[in-house]
Amino acid sequence: MRDILKELERKILWLSAWTIHNANHLRAEDDAVKVGGHQASSASMNAILTALYFAVLKPEDRVAVKPHASPVFHAIQYLMGLQTREKLEAFRAFGGVQSYPSRTKDIDDVDISTGSVGLGVAMTAFASLTQDYLAAKNLIDAEKLGRFIALVGDAEMDEGNIFECLLEGYKHSLRNTWWIIDYNRQSLDGVIHEGLKPKFESVFRACGWDVVTLKYGRMMEAAFARPGGEQLRDWIDNAPNDLYSALTFQGGKAWRARLHADLDRQSPVGRLIDSYDDEQLSALMCNLGGHDIDLLVDTFNSIDHDRPVCFIAYTIKGMGLPLAGHKDNHSGLMTPKQMEEFRANMKVREGHEWDLFEGLEHSEAELKAFLADVPFYAKGRRRFAAAYVEPPKTLPLPTAEEMSTQEGFGRILFDLAREQTEFASRIVTTSPDVTVSTNMGGWVNRRGVFDRSEGADRFKEEKIASTYRWTQGPSGQHLELGIAENNLFIALAALGLSHSLFGQRLIPIGTLYDPFIARGLDALNYACYQNARFILVATPSGITLAPEGGAHQSIGTPLIGMAQDGLASFEPAFVDELTEILRWSFDYVQRDGKDERSAGWLRDETGGSVYLRLSTMPLERPKRMLDDALKRHIIDGAYWLRPPGPNCEICIAYQGVVAPEAIKAAGFLAEDRNDVAVLAVTSADRLNAGWQAASRARRAGDRSAQSHIESLLADLPAFSGIVTVIDGHPATLSWLGGVHGHRVASLGVEHFGQSGRIAQLYEYYGLDAAAILHAAGSLVQGRPIRYLRAIQ
Ligand SMILES: Cc1ncc(C[n+]2csc(CCOP(=O)(O)OP(=O)(O)O)c2C)c(N)n1
C-alpha cells in the first residue's frame, strides 16, 4: 500500500505542476493569467496532502487547504473522479478551478474556503466548536466526531486572527483540531525569519495544544544512526534557513562541497557524506519530515486522542521541482524546457498529460482498487443539506410606547426564548463580550451559555442577587466569546454552515457594536464568501450614540452593508419594522435556491445572511398595523410614510434613527408647501440591489423589469427634489437621484463623531430638522421656505 501511496504522491505532484503549467504556458491566447505563487507552494505540501487524503482522513473529517495548495487538492479530487479535466484545464480561468479552494465556486467538495490567509485556519477551530455544540444537543452522533484539519503556511502564522483563535479555543476546551504547519521557511517575498519553530511551539503549548515536530525523514534518521550521523544532524540543526534553501536549489554537488567545507572530510561524518552519490546526497538532505510519506502516515495515524495537535512539518518549497528552495520561487514557474524534462522523468508521454494512470508502475486495476477503498471517500459527497425549520408566523410586537430598535431586538429574542419550539431550539447566539450591552442578556438568562460541561453559577449558589443568571452547560444556546471580533465572524461562518457541514440547521445570531464590524471585516467577507448563513445585529450605531464619542460612532457601516455580497442589510427606524425584518430574516437565511442568475432581481431565492444596523435611541411607536403590502415594502427596502401628491416639490428620504427629524421637517414644510413626501428607507442595500438587478434584467431583454425604488419614485413629479438623511455616510442614499433624475441634497456624517447630546450632535453634523429644511430650501424653486428661519 505504501508503494502505491508513493506513486500517487508523484502523480499528484505531476498533475498539480501540469495544471499550473497548462494555465500559464499553454492555454490558448491567454495573456492575463501568468501568475505564479502556486507551483512551488503546492509542491511543498504535496506529500502531506497525499498522506492525509489517501491514508489518514475519515469521512467525517474536514480540511482547510492553504490557498496556494489548491492545485494539489484538485489533483487529488481529479484522481478520485470528483474533478473534471475541463475545469483543471481552465485553472484560474472563467468557470475553471479556482486559484484558492472555494466552497462556493469549486465543484469538488471543498470543505472550507481559503484565500485570505489565517481565516481558514481559524475556521477549523470554530467548525470543531460547532460540532461540539451539535453533539452536546444530540443533533449529531457524538461517537463519530470528525477532525478539523488546517494546512497552514508558516508565514500564514503571522496573521493575528490565528492567535485570537488559539486563546478562544483554549477557553472552550477546543478538541478534534489539527493544524499542520508547512514549515518551509519561505513566504511570498522570500526566506522567513530564523528560529520561529520554538516560538510556534511555546505558543501552542501555552494554549493547551500538543505539538508534534516532523523534522527528519526516515532516510535522514537512518543516516544519523550511522557513524558520524550525529554530526550531520548537528550540521542540519544549525544550518541557517537561507543556506539550506540555497543548497537545496543547487543540488548534490553543492551540498557535498559545503558539507566538506564545514565538516572534516576524513572523519566519520565525511565518510558518511561520501557514501552517497550526488543524487542520493541531495535526496538525503531534502528528506525532511514533511516529505516522508511513511513518517507522515504513521505519525498522523498514531494520534489516538482528541486534544488539539499542531504538527510542525519541515518542508522544502518547490520539493520535487527544479524550483525547489530558490528564494524567488513563490512566483516562479517552470520553463517549458524544465517541464519537458519533468515530463520525461515522470514517464508521461506527450498528449497523455491528463491520463489518470499514465507513467505509473502499478497496474490500472491495482490503482483503481486502491482508490475505490480510500476511507475518506467511502461515504460519498461531503456536502449536506438540512431541513427547513419553520420560523414563527408572526413575532410578538413589543408594546411599549417608546422603544429603541436595540431594546426591541432584545425583547423579541426574550419572547422567543420562552417558546419551546423547534425553531427556538435552533437559534444559537454569540457575541464578543457585548452580550449584555447589545441587549441579549434576557435571552441568555432563559437559554443559558453553552459549555461542553455543566458549570455552576457561584453567585446564584451564594444567593447573591444579580440580573443575570447565566447557567452554563451542554444545553446552553449562547456561545460567549472574548472581545476579538474576528472570532465572532469566523464563529458565525462555522455555525452558519452547520447545515452544509453537519446536516443540521442552526440559526446563528451574532451581536457586536456597529463600528467594530470594521475590525473583523475580512472575516465577515470570508463568512459571506463561503455562503454561511447568520443574522448580524450591530448596535449601537452612528453619532446617535452621542456621549460615547467618535471612537464608538460608526459612519461607513451602511456602505459596508450595501457593498458586502451575500449580506442583506437593514436599518429600521421603528420596532414594528424590525419585527417584520427579523421574521423575514429567519426564513431568508434558510433559503437555498440554486440558480443565482435566474433568481429574480434580488437574491430572494438564493437567500443569504442579514445585517441589522440598530440604535439605542428610543423612538415613539407609530400607531399603525402593518398590512401585507407595507410588510412587503419594508422588506423590499422602502415605503411611503407620506406619499407624494401631484404637486409635491420636496421628498425627504431617511434611513434609520433620524426618522423623527425627517418627520418634523416634513411637518414644517407642509405648512408652506403642498404634498410634501416622506420616504422611509429600511434598506438602502436592497433598494439599490433591486435597482441594479432590474437594469440588468432589462439589458437581458426583460422590458417589464422594474425595481421597487423605480416604482416608488415614479410617483414623485420630475420637478421634485429629494433630501436624504441618515446617521451614517451620505452616499448611502445620494444615489436615489439617479433613479429618475431627481435633484438630491444628501445629509449624513462624513467626519469623526464627537461626544455630546444627541440634539447637539445632530445640529453640528447637520442631521436635524433645521438642516433638512435648509437642504430642502436649496432644492425647491420659487419663493424660499418660510419656516426655515423660524426654527434655526
Ligand atoms: C490576508 C492575506 N494577505 C496576503 C496574502 C498574499 N499571500 C498569499 S500566500 C502569502 C504567504 C505565503 O507564505 P506561506 O504562508 O509561508 O506559504 P508558502 O508560500 O510558503 O507555501 C501571502 C503573503 C493573502 N493571501 N492573504
Ligand SMILES: [Mg+2]
Ligand atoms: Mg512558507
